[in-house]
Structure formats: C-alpha cells, structure tokens
Amino acid sequence: MTLYLVRRLAVLVASTAVAGVVVFAFMALLPGDPAEIALGVNATPEAVAELRAQFGTDRPPVTQFLDWFGGLAQGDFGTSYVTSAPIGPQISDRLGVTAVLVLGGMAVALAVAVPLGTYAAVHHRDPLGAALSALSQVGIAVPAFLAGILLVFVFAVRAQVLPSGGYVPLAEDPGEWLRSLLLPWLSLGLVQGAVLTRYVRSAVLDVLREDYLRTARAKGRGRTGALWRHGLRNASVPVVTVLGLQLATLLIGAVVVERVFVIPGLGDLLLNGVAGRDLLLVQGVVMVLVAAVLLINFVVDVAYHLLDPRLR
Amino acid sequence: MRGLAMRGRLNAGLVAGGALVAVVVLAALVSFVWTPYDPTLVDAAAKLHEPGGGHLLGADKFGRDTLSQLMVGARTTLYVGIVAVGIAALLGTPLGVLAGMTPRGWLSELVMRVNDLVFAFPALLLAVMLGAVYGAGTLTAMIAIGVATVPAFARVARAATLQVMVTDYVLAARAAGRRGGAVALRHVLPNISSVLIVQASVSFAIAILAEAALSFLGFGTRPPTPSWGRMLQESQELLFSTPRLALWPGLAVALAVLGFNLLGDGLRDFLDPKLRRIRADG
Numbered sequence: 001m002t003l004y005l006v007r008r009l010a011v012l013v014a015s016t017a018v019a020g021v022v023v024f025a026f027m028a029l030l031p032g033d034p035a036e037i038a039l040g041v042n043a044t045p046e047a048v049a050e051l052r053a054q055f056g057t058d059r060p061p062v063t064q065f066l067d068w069f070g071g072l073a074q075g076d077f078g079t080s081y082v083t084s085a086p087i088g089p090q091i092s093d094r095l096g097v098t099a100v101l102v103l104g105g106m107a108v109a110l111a112v113a114v115p116l117g118t119y120a121a122v123h124h125r126d127p128l129g130a131a132l133s134a135l136s137q138v139g140i141a142v143p144a145f146l147a148g149i150l151l152v153f154v155f156a157v158r159a160q161v162l163p164s165g166g167y168v169p170l171a172e173d174p175g176e177w178l179r180s181l182l183l184p185w186l187s188l189g190l191v192q193g194a195v196l197t198r199y200v201r202s203a204v205l206d207v208l209r210e211d212y213l214r215t216a217r218a219k220g221r222g223r224t225g226a227l228w229r230h231g232l233r234n235a236s237v238p239v240v241t242v243l244g245l246q247l248a249t250l251l252i253g254a255v256v257v258e259r260v261f262v263i264p265g266l267g268d269l270l271l272n273g274v275a276g277r278d279l280l281l282v283q284g285v286v287m288v289l290v291a292a293v294l295l296i297n298f299v300v301d302v303a304y305h306l307l308d309p310r311l312r
Numbered sequence: 313m314r315g316l317a318m319r320g321r322l323n324a325g326l327v328a329g330g331a332l333v334a335v336v337v338l339a340a341l342v343s344f345v346w347t348p349y350d351p352t353l354v355d356a357a358a359k360l361h362e363p364g365g366g367h368l369l370g371a372d373k374f375g376r377d378t379l380s381q382l383m384v385g386a387r388t389t390l391y392v393g394i395v396a397v398g399i400a401a402l403l404g405t406p407l408g409v410l411a412g413m414t415p416r417g418w419l420s421e422l423v424m425r426v427n428d429l430v431f432a433f434p435a436l437l438l439a440v441m442l443g444a445v446y447g448a449g450t451l452t453a454m455i456a457i458g459v460a461t462v463p464a465f466a467r468v469a470r471a472a473t474l475q476v477m478v479t480d481y482v483l484a485a486r487a488a489g490r491r492g493g494a495v496a497l498r499h500v501l502p503n504i505s506s507v508l509i510v511q512a513s514v515s516f517a518i519a520i521l522a523e524a525a526l527s528f529l530g531f532g533t534r535p536p537t538p539s540w541g542r543m544l545q546e547s548q549e550l551l552f553s554t555p556r557l558a559l560w561p562g563l564a565v566a567l568a569v570l571g572f573n574l575l576g577d578g579l580r581d582f583l584d585p586k587l588r589r590i591r592a593d594g
Contacts, residue, residue, distance in 0.1 A: 015429050022433070026441050141570035143521045145528055146562045149548060157552050164551075252434045256525050260548070271529060274444050282444055286437055293432045 004305060012298045019290045020069045027283045028061060034081040034279065055081055068283075077284040082276055087284045090269060095288065097167065098265035101184055101257070102250045108189020109196050109246065116193075117200025122223070124205060133201060139194025144253040148187035148260040155183060165262040184261045188253050192246050199242045203235040210234070237308045244300025248293045255289075326578025329513075332571025336564075340386040349377035351384045352536040360554055369560055372543075373550060378560055381538040385561065388539045389568060392454050392532075393519040397512050399458025404465025405508060409496055411466065412473025424470070427463045435460035435522045439531045453532040457522045461515050468511045472504035479503075506583035513576035517569045524565045540565050 035051040036043065052058040056067065068078060077087035116132055123129035142150075156164035162183055168176035207213060208231070216226035255267025262268075266285055273281035348368065349355075355375035363370040369378040407427070411420040439448070439456035446452055476482060482499050490498075526532035527541025535542065540561040547557035 011425075015425070015432065018429055019432055022429075023441070026445065029445050137573065138566070138570060140573060141517070141566045142562075143524055143565060143569075145525060146544065146565060149544065149551065149558050149562065153551055153555050153558070157555065248434070252436045255436060256529060259529055270440060274440055277444075279444065282440070286441060289437060290432045293434070297428070297432070 001305065005302065008298060008301055012294060016291055016294055017069070019294065020072070020287060021065065023283055023287050023290065024065045024068060027279050033057065037277070038081055072284075072287065078280050080278050080281050082278040082281075087281050090281070091266070091284055091288055094264060094266045094269045097263060098251070098254050098258070098267065100181065101188065101254045101263065101265055102247065104181060104185035105188030105192060105250050105254070106243075106247060108185050109193040109250075110243075112190065112193030113196035113200050117197040118204050118227075120197065120201045121204035121208060122227070124201070132197070136194045136197040136201075139191060140198070142191055142194075143256075144187050144191045145256045145260050147191050148183065148257055151183045151186055152260070165260070167261075167263045180261075180263075184257050184263060187257050187260070188250055192250055192253075196239070196242065196246060199239055200235070203238045204231065206238075207231040207235045233307070237304065240303050240307060241300055244296050244303075247296045251289060251292055251296075323578050323581050325574045326582050329571050329574030329576070329578050332567055333575055336386050336568045336571065337390065339383045340390050343380075343383035343387050347377075347380035347383050349380045351376060351380035351538045353377070360550075363556070370556060372546065372557055373554075378543075378557070381543060382540070382560055382564055384538040385540045385543065385564065386568075388450070388533050388537060389520055389523060389565075392450060392457065392523040393516045393572075395454040396457035396461060396519040396522075397515050399455065400461035400465045400515060401508065401512060403459075404462040405469045405501075407462070408466035408469025408471075409473050409500055409504070412470040413477060413492060413496060413500065415474060415477075420470075423466065427466050430459065431463045433460060436525065436529075436531075439526050443531045448526075448531040448534070450533045450537070453523055453526045456526075457519050460522075461519065464515060465508070465511055468507055469504060472507040473500050476500050476503045506579075509583065510576050510580045513572050513579055517572035517576065520565065520569050520572065 033048070033052070034057055035048050035055055039047055039051060049058070056064060059067075071078060075088050075092070077091060079086050116136070120129045120132040120136075124133070152164045155162040163180055164183075166180055168180045170177045204227070207227070210231075212230055213226055216230050217223065221229065254265060255270060257263070258265045258267040259271065266289065270282060270285040270289075272278075273285060348366075353376060355371070358367060358371040358375035358377070360373055361367045361371035361375065367377050367379070369382070371377050372381075407423050411423040414420045435457045438460055439453050442448075442452040442456050476499065482495060485495055485499055523532055523539070524541035524544065527539040528545045530542075530545070532541055533539035543561035544558060544565075547554075547561065550557055
C-alpha cells in the first residue's frame with residue numbers, strides 16, 4: 001500500500017507539472033505582447049521595454065515558466081497585467097465559494113442517488129423501481145444550467161420563495177447565504193444525482209447476485225440487514241470511482257451554474273478574465289481547476305485501493 | 313456490421329432513442345431546404361409573438377421565429393457532435409488499440425498517462441483556453457469537445473482490445489506470423505466496432521450537452537448562427553415574462569441527449585449483450 005501511495009503520488013506531481021507546461025505553453029501561444037497591449041498603439045519602444053521588464057515577459061520562456069510554476073506552490077499566482085492586482089488572493093477568495101457549491105451539489109447528488117438507486121435495485125422488477133430507472137435516464141439528459149433555469153422558473157418566478165440569483169456571504173447573513181445557495185446546489189446535485197442513481201442501482205444489483213449475500217440471507221438476516229451489513233461496502237467500490245469522476249464534472253458544471261445564478265466563484269472569475277483578456281488570471285484559474293481534477297483523481301484511486309483489499 | 317439485423321432483437325431503448333435522434337436529424341435536414349421563416353430575420357412586428365398565427369412556437373424579442381431557430385439549431389448541434397465525436401474516435405481508437413495490443417510495453421503506459429492528462433482538461437476549460445487564444449466559435453468548441461472526448465474512446469478501445477487479444481483466433485493469427493498491424497485491422501477493429509459504435513452514441517450525447525453549455529457561456533457558436541445553447545442564454549433575461557423562450561430550446565437539448573443516450577444503451581443490448589461488462593469497466 002505504501003509503495004502504491006508513493007508511486008501514485010509521484011504520478012500526481014508529474015502530471016500536475018506537465019499540465020502546468022501545457023497551460024503555460026497554451027497561453028504563451030497568444031498573439032500579442034501583454035506590454036504592448038497594456039500601453040496601446042502610441043507607446044514608445046522604451047516604455048514597452050520597461051513594462052516588459054516589469055512584467056518579466058522579456059525573459060526566456062523557460063525562466064518565465066519556472067518562475068510562475070514555482071510561485072504556484074507558495075500560492076503566488078503573479079500580478080495581473082491588466083488590473084495590476086495580485087491574482088492569488090482573488091483565486092483563494094473565489095475558491096471557497098466554488099468549493100461550497102461543488103460539495104453541496106455532491107451532497108444533494110448522494111442524498112438523491114443512494115436511497116433511490118438502492119430502492120431501484122432491490123425492487124428492480126416492480127413498476128416503481130423501473131420508473132425510477134427511467135426517470136434517472138431523463139435526469140441525465142438535462143444539463144445543469146438548464147436545470148438551474150427550470151428551478152429559477154419554479155422557485156423564483158412562480159413560487160417566489162427563493163432568490164433567482166446573487167450570493168450572500170456566510171459571515172454576512174447565514175440564512176440568506178443558505179437561501180442563495182439552495183437552487184445552485186439543487187441544479188448541480190439533481191442532475192449528477194440522476195447519473196449516480198444509475199451507478200448505485202447497477203452496483204447494488206451486482207451485489208444482490210453475490211453468493212455471500214445469499215449466505216447471509218440463509219443465516220437468517222433480512223434483506224435490508226444483509227444488504228446493510230455485507231452489501232454496501234462492496235457496492236461502494238464502483239460508486240466511489242464514479243463519485244470522483246462526478247466531482248470533476250461538478251467542478252466544471254459549477255462554472256456554468258455560477259453564470260446562471262451570478263455567484264462570484266472561480267468560474268465567474270475565469271469568464272471575467274477571458275472577457276477582460278486578463279491572461280495571467282485565466283492561466284491561474286485554469287491551472288487551479290486542472291490541478292483540482294488531478295487531485296480528485298488521485299484521491300479516488302487511493303480510496304479505491306483502500307476500499308477493495310484485493311487491489312492491495 | 314455484416315448480418316447486423318440478425319444479431320440482435322429490437323428493444324425499447326433502441327426504438328425510442330432512434331426515433332428521437334431521427335426527429336433531430338430530420339429537423340436538421342429539412343432546415344436546409346425549408347424553415348417557416350429565415351431564422352436570423354429580425355422582425356419588429358413579430359417581437360415576442362405568441363405561439364400561433366404564423367409563428368407556431370412564437371418568436372423571440374427580435375421577432376425571430378422560434379421553430380425556425382430550433383430547426384437550424386439542430387443542424388448546429390449535429391454538426392458539432394459529428395465533428396467532435398469524429399475527432400475523438402479517430403484519435404482515441406488507434407491509441408486505445410495500440411495500448412491494448414501492447415499491454416505491458418512503455419508505449420501502452422505512455423498512451424494511458426497522456427490519456428489521464430487530457431482527462432484533466434475538460435471540454436469547457438479547453439474551449440475557454442482555445443477561445444482566449446483563437447477567439448471562441450463553433451470550430452474551437454468542436455475541437456475542444458473532440459479532444460476532451462479522446463480519453464473516453466481510448467479507454468473503451470483499450471479495454472475491448474485487451475479482451476480480443478486473448479481470444480483463440482487472435483492467438484492463432486499471431487502464431488501464424490501475422491504482424492501487429494494486420495492483426496489490428498483484420499481481427500481487433502472488426503471485433504471492437506460494436507463497442508465503438510455504442511461509445512460514439514454516448515459521446516454524441518455528451519457533445520450535445522457540452523455544446524449547449526459552451527454556447528450558453530458564449531464560447532460556442534457565434535451569433536447570428538442559431539444554436540440551442542445560445543437560445544437558452546438569451547431566454548434567461550426574459551424568464552420572468554416569457555418563459556416559453558427557455559422551454560423550447562431546453563426541451564430540444566434534453567430530448568436530443570436522451571435520444572442519443574437511449575440509442576447508445578439500445579445499441580449495446582442489440583449488438584451484443586456481453587458488451588455491458590466492457591463499458592462498465594472502461
């Protein structure tokens with residue numbers, strides 16, 4: 001297990017570094033010199049050269065990359081060429097909002113999927129079980145932002161019980177904070193919950209066919225008891241893998257949902273950065289999101305090994 | 313594909329999915345020769361026209377006919393899906409087959425590591441990066457979605473190839489001295505084609521979702537070309553007064569995705585019930 005952990009950790013570090021090279025190289029492809037763009041067409045060559053030295057873009061690309069990537073480890077994302085504001089604090093401010101959005105969405109997804117998926121598996125021959133299965137297929141077909149628009153229509157336009165958008169920080173007013181996040185959580189969570197329901201269902205179905213469950217039943221345990229004691233841990237192995245993939249999907253879904261609900265998270269920051277051509281900011285946010293996906297994959301792989309002793 | 317009709321039975325998913333996909337394809341094809349109105353025609357007189365009276369599904373705030381926009385939007389959706397899935401299949405399949413045929417080699421390891429890396433760049437981030445460099449549009453969206461889908465194809469192709477490589481006929485062919493390329497073309501590809509067809513259908517559904525999201529954010533199809541995602545984005549400000557503007561494109565996206573998902577599941581059962589396992593592992 002230790003050897004596996006060390007190897008997997010090395011892969012994580014290496015892929016993060018390569019991803020950093022890719023992101024950096026991509027942004028370096030951009031036509032135009034940040035210094036020239038910042039100063040406009042009438043700038044003297046001396047002024048441009050001076051600003052270039054200030055930005056550090058007059059150095060060789062490899063030096064620039066190492067400087068940028070080395071800074072990331074200490075939370076230094078550089079200073080925006082456009083607004084002259086340090087990028088790190090902007091990202092860390094927004095990261096919390098997006099994290100809360102994603103984790104809340106995941107919680108909704110789990111709260112929907114585990115009971116519904118288990119029910120659909122145990123009762124897969126009943127009409128209700130089959131109906132749940134069909135309903136999850138419909139849920140998968142709805143993109144999170146469309147779910148958001150629908151929820152806004154139902155709860156903000158018609159029922160007028162929840163706000164249609166905006167964000168209130170937790171420290172300001174916990175009640176309003178919760179109200180401002182409920183619809184975004186549901187938009188992300190219901191759709192992912194539909195996907196997850198299918199996986200939970202098929203995982204529980206597989207477990208139900210296993211000999212050890214039949215043995216447990218034969219020893220006198222009830223169906224629910226046997227499933228609870230012997231089934232859930234085994235069913236959790238494939239589900240955890242999917243959960244990790246979904247966490248990555250939720251992170252990206254959050255970018256879109258933040259736009260629907262005007263929530264100041266990382267996605268909002270990213271899209272504003274692109275609109276304002278704030279390239280270093282875009283580079284930083286993309287890197288954070290990519291690193292988060294890589295980290296999630298790492299955690300999933302490790303969890304997979306912990307849950308399934310056969311892999312150790 | 314030989315003898316396809318004899319290999320399986322029609323099932324509900326296949327029929328329902330096929331029907332939904334057929335509606336989308338038909339709408340797109342018909343839109344080439346006929347739409348009720350020019351979908352980009354701005355008509356002040358028809359501004360927010362209610363459904364009926366010449367505008368079957370109504371018109372938006374510029375007086376553009378909703379049905380015409382939906383029909384041409386179907387074209388955009390299919391176009392993006394075909395190119396994106398094409399890119400993913402053409403790049404992912406050879407990589408996956410290669411990795412599957414040399415499971416212990418460094419090449420296989422390299423392919424799978426690169427695969428994991430690409431996997432960390434979701435379509436949306438690729439599209440945003442491409443958009444920042446080259447300007448966002450249908451082309452950057454298609455490339456982004458296509459490249460982001462490569463790992464899915466590579467994984468599925470690898471898993472299926474691993475299974476084919478241990479069959480007797482492949483062992484016999486190798487024993488008879490056939491080279492790797494010939495084995496890949498004559499034995500592996502034909503036998504993994506059903507898995508790839510299923511994957512293509514599922515990926516198509518994901519591509520439709522991605523295109524809608526990108527157009528919604530302004531990183532997909534540019535105006536005035538109609539697209540379902542942008543129709544949804546434009547509908548958002550009028551959600552309080554004219555919710556039907558969100559209803560139709562929303563329904564279109566959901567039904568198209570549902571169609572391709574059902575078609576994928578249906579095809580899997582139709583082509584080979586054993587494939588369930590491969591897709592679950594891949």
